[in-house]
Amino acid sequence: MTKHISESDTRANFIDPKLVDSQWEPVHIVREYYFTDGRKLLGNKRGKRLFLDYLLKYNNTNLAIIEAKKLSDHPTKGLQQVLDYAKKLKIKFVYATNGDQIYEFNRQTGRGDYVDNFPTPQDLYNRLFGKKNALKEKLHKIPFLLTGNFGPRYYQEIAVNKVMESIADGEDRILLTLATGTGKTFISFQIVHKLLTAKWNLDGNGRRPRVLFLADRNVLADQAINTFNPYEKDVIKIDGEEVRKRNGVVPTNAYIFFAIYQAIAEREDIGGFYKEYPSDFFDLIVIDECHRGSANEAGSWREILDHFKPAIHLGLTATPKRDDNVDTYKYFGKPIYEYSLKEGIQDGFLTPYKVKRVTTNIDEYIHTNDSKILQGEITKDRYEIDDFNKSITVKQRIELVAQTILKQIGKMDKTIVFCANQDHALDLRDYINKYKTVTDINYCVRITSDEGKHGRELLEAFQDNDKDIPVILTSSKMLTTGVDARNVRNIVLTAPIGSMVEFKQIIGRGTRVFDGKDFFTIIDFVGATNLFYDEDWDGEPVDPTGKGGRPKTRPPRKVNEPGEPYERKEKLIISLSNGRKLKVTDIDTRYIDENGKPLTAREFLEKLIGELPSIYKNEEHLRKIWSNPDTRGDLLKQLGDLGFDNEQLNDLRNMIATQECDIFDVLSHISFNSNLITRKQRVKFVKDEPEFFEVYKNLEARDFLEFILKHYEDYGIEELQRDKLGDLVKLKLGTPKDAKTAFGDMKTLLGAYYKLQENIYRAG
Structure with missing residues (x-):
């Protein structure tokens, strides 16, 4: 008889009553809990979403997972997969049951055994956190403050709860490492909301805490202020304008303070505003993009952090530990939680990408008398790609790059071009404007610190998904971090990248998810994407104590910090002889998986769309079918029946090639790695x-x-x-x-x- 009882009947008639007997109320139980969105696929489709049969919650904390099987099945039949899910969700207790027997597995001890009943919510909570931690329970009980109809993503909940637990445990240096585009500011807001609601502070006297949110750019601080809008009456920005309004007195009448460190640090002509505050004024300091300011003893924020030493310091970064941000990890310690780019793409919260590596016949320069020196002098026999636009400028090469960018992107695809410096960003903008086909004066604009208020307005318009213009931004360092523009389709690299940290930040400008954006493209003129093949790309971070990991031999390049003035040195400017014809010699399309591993077109597409149907045997067979309008029509109908309709075939073409290519060439390239040629x-x-x-x-x-x-x-x-x-x-x-x-x-x-x-x- 039990053979005929379904899994849903088993849940309703056997598992649910056992949960009720153990005091689990409906508010504590989430049935069929979907916790990922499914990897982004082509045609605005999604891969399989991960879900649990039951998620047990108490005090807004995920406590346990139940894997349910029907009454006639072995109770632990689905245990192995659900243990992987528990690891991902950082959940310690897993229960497997067929409604008759209950098997409890403790991930921390790695052991399991059968139990008579489910534990009660309070018992399970106490087993996890201990009976005497009242502050932890108080902080957990405060729900997230949500606007609109969306809830937090699973990793955001984990991050917030881990911070609450660390604060309750008395930790004063805390680090969160989360990939760009995963909502670090949203996480910060929920942390601050919980602490304000609980009236937690370091004195323990029941007042609301004072929090300083420290960033290294106005655009980051202003974006964060917008996220904190529900607390707008409690928010103030510390800067020169605010202090002048108060006759030279720093603001103290708020709970949430925002500042960029340059505005409050000491300068030659002015004392640091931060010194106007008592060292114990703030209870919590949140340091956004904390790897950028550097936590070493001579670093940019270090003097400010040292002054506010009694406060809890919470660092937020998108970069796992590397040689070039080792001081950050030394200062904050091991991250209490990490969520990587790889996980973000697999879960469907970030967008996959491909790389176009462009090479030209002027990727190095050896001077001959045919070329004209317009400025400066020759100082070396051979100039390499790293020298371009730094110590030597070849205007014709910049012109070729501009023309190639326009050919490689969709006319209205939002694109960020990373340049060597502010002058190079001007040159590229000017050449793009020379060859563009869209007449709008703001089609391509430079966004650097020199642009001031007008530049910020153009950047806001670029970030506005309802506005088409500007389409292309040229920049140097200003846009490497924190600028949230979700519909960026192309990241263009025209200057070498100084470090793996900076590379991850730049790639993060394209990973944000947007409706209809199935992937984004990295167009690389300088070989910077070779960093994908570096062991550091998205590997496990090494132990911050220095005991783990492999030694690295490659020293990071020195790069300008954001806000650091760009020094315009007298550099060599060359005009090539009229007889020299510049051209792109190769465009190598590389399909990169979330680990940075290069894939064939077929492998990449199988990740994006699933396996292609085997309707044709070989290239000759496909060519024969395609050459005849009748058999081609039959083939297109078969492909349509299998889910590859006209729209999806066009999406494929846009991703693999360009609109100028025939669908035949796209299918042949994917299936048989044949060369792509255009209809022309x-x-x-x-x-x-x-x-x-x-x-x-x-x-x-x-x-x-x-x-x-x-x-x-x-x-x-x-x-x-x-x-x-x-x-x-x-x-x-x-x-x-x-x-x-x-x-x-x-x-x-x-x-x-x-x-x-x-x-x-x-x-x-």
Whole structure:
């Protein structure tokens, strides 16, 4: 009889009553808890979402998972997979049950055993956190403050709760490492909300705490202030303008203070505002992008942190421990929680990406007398790619890069171009404006610290997903961190990147999820994406004590800190001889998985869309099918039935190639790694074989065939369908009688139409 009892009946009739017996109320139980969005796939689709049968919560804390099986199954049948989920969710207790027997597994001890009943919520909470930690329970009990109809992501809940537990345990240096685009400011807001609501402070006297949110750029501080909007009456920004308004007195009448460290630190002509506050004024200091200011003893925030030593210091960073941010980890200690770029992409909270590595025939410069020195002097025999736009400027190369960027991106695709410095950003902007086809004056703009208020307004417009303009931003260091622009489709690298930390920050500008954005593209002119193959790309962080990990031999390059003035040195400017023709020599498309591992087009697409159907045996078979409008129509119908409709095939084309390519070439490239060629190249191939046209003596017939070729080149395979022939005849020849006159009879016309297509697809 038990064989016929389903899993849902087992839950309703056997598992749920046992939970009720152990005092689990409906508010504590989340059934079918989905905790990921599913990896982003092509065509705005998603991969499989992860979910649990039961999630048990108490005091807004995830305590346990129940894996349910039907009554006739072994109780631990699904245990292994759910243990992986428990590890991901940082949940200690896992229960597997068939409604009759209950198996309890403790992940911390690695042991399990059968138990008679589920523990009560309070018992389980006490087992996790101990009976005497009243502060922990008080902080946990305060729910998140949510606006709108969305809840926190699972890793955001974990991060907030880990901070609450660390504070309750008396920790005073805390670090969270979360990938760019995963909502560090939202997490900060929830932490501050809980502490304010609980009236927690270091004195323990029941007043609301005072919190300082410290950033290294105004744009980051202002974005954070917007997130804290529900507490706008309690928020103030410490800067020169605010202090002047108060006749030179720093503001103290708030609970949440925002500042950029440059505004409150000491300068040559002014004492640091931070010294105007008593050292115990703040209870908590949140340091955003804490790796940037450096926590070493001579670092940018260190003097401020040392002054406010009694406060709890909470560091937020997107970068696991590396050689170039080792001081950050030494100061804060091991992160209490990490959520990586790899996890973000797998869970569907971040966007996958591909790389186009562009090489040119001027990626190095050796001076000859043919070239003209416009400024400066030759100081070395050979200038390499690292030297361009720093110690040497070749304007024609910048012009080539600008033209190539415009060819490689969609005309209205939001794009950020990272340049060597502010002058280089100007040069690139100017050349893009020279060759762009969109007339709007703000189509391409430079956004650097020199632009001031106008630049910030343009940046806000770029970040506004309802606005099309600006489309392209050129910048140097200003946009590497924290700028939240969700619809960025292209990241362009035109200058070497100084460190793995900086590289991860830059890549993070494209990873944010946006509706209709299935992936983004990194266009690399300088080989910076070789950092993907570095062992540091997204590996496990080494032990902050220095005991773990492998020694690294590659020293990081020195890079300007944000806000550091750009020194315009007298540099070498070269004009190449008129006879030197510059060109792109190769565009190598690399498909990169979330670990930084290079994939073939097929492997990458299988991650994005699942396995391609095997309808055609080999390239020759596909070419034969595609060359005939009738069999091509059948193939397209089969692909459509399998989920690869016209829209998805076009998405594939946009990702693999460009709109100028034939769908045939995209399918052939994915399936057989064949070279991609454009429709224009196919048309040239046909025209270069005049014997095909010479068969038709009537000039009108030849003109008609060339007319079809032009339509195909401009509009694609839709112009080659069998039912299009009548429309093409009307457009070019007039009536069927005129067509008969040109070709002799309709059978010859139809034969020519089909033969033309065979010739088109012979190319390549």
